[in-house]
Amino acid sequence: MPLMTDHDLLKKLKEGDEPAFRELYARHGRQVMAFAYHLTHSAVDAEDILQETFLRLWTGREQLPEIEHFGNYIFTIARNKTLDHLRKVALQQKLMDRVWANISEVADDLELQLDARESRALISKALARLSPQKQKIFHLSRHQGLSHEEIGQQLHLSRSRVKNLLVEILKYIRYYLAQHSMLLAVLFQLVCLKAFL
Template sequence: MEGLPGMITDLDLLKQLQAGDEPAFKALYARHSRRVLAFAYHMTHSAIDAEDILQETFLRLWTGREQLPEIAHVGNYLFTIARNKTLDHLRKVALQHRLIDQVWANISETSNDLELQLEARESNALIQQALTQLTPQQQTVFRLSRQQGLNHEEIAAQLRLSKSRVKNLLVEALKHIRTYLSQHAVSLAILFEITHRHLIF
């Protein structure tokens, strides 16, 4: 696209973009958006996340148009921005999954570590919210298992249910809670950040 005779080049469009020309920006978007989107989707496996990365990449191009460095190949420059945006996204996702796993461990384990205890208290509100969406029987089985430490046989005897029924109820409850935590990973990350600040200060 940057050297074809009879066609305006990417570098020509870039010069117009630096002057605030919106049609030039739209032309660059039309030429390069599919490649950026395909890369982001390949890395994230999410159409929504890939679209967000695409928009952030071109927003960066537009908002930084007056301070653009010397660019030899516009496609490579956009790819570099998209790559960095994608890596930032993947780091955030990895952090969110790590936080979810920590809360998951706190559901079934008791720790003497002060930091883990604080994190468990901070995340308890989300767990309680998830519990309210369970059936009364699922809530009871979960609390007897994870909060009172009873095994399947003890729960079955107390509730007059079969052991297999208790196991199924617990599996359903745990699956729902983990899904709920995943859907609220951003809130969870904020809670953990607040907790860690309290520990430092």
């Protein structure tokens, strides 16, 4: 029996044929994954984009247009999913930068009447419990103002790895403050909320 073409598989896919869908995934999934990884430099993000791309194909199967070249079609979906992802990452980074900027300025916020020395001391203690790598990333980001990419170059890490580590640092500081000072934990939550408004 001759091997079915992508065109034949697409016809079956439109009728809800799962084996046809799996075959298309098997034929094109690896290239889509490689494409997404090339743009995100993250295996986890590339895997998510791969799944979202083929999920879109499956959920929209009944409305599929006439497709001449399936490879081009699936890569168009993957490109759009990747661009969406990168926009989301950029937005999250802006929000996180605003959170840290608000933390830096919090000592000047008269409404909150916060003891800035207590705040700095607790944050320093929280950071001291983190790995040397995380401390270095925090210092490079918050004290030297380096971008994720610049930090990654210095420490031989990918940009997305630096971003993920900064998110972990932020979560840990929030947890540490909650354990040691109810006032600072509440303040930290307010600062985070302010950054998202």
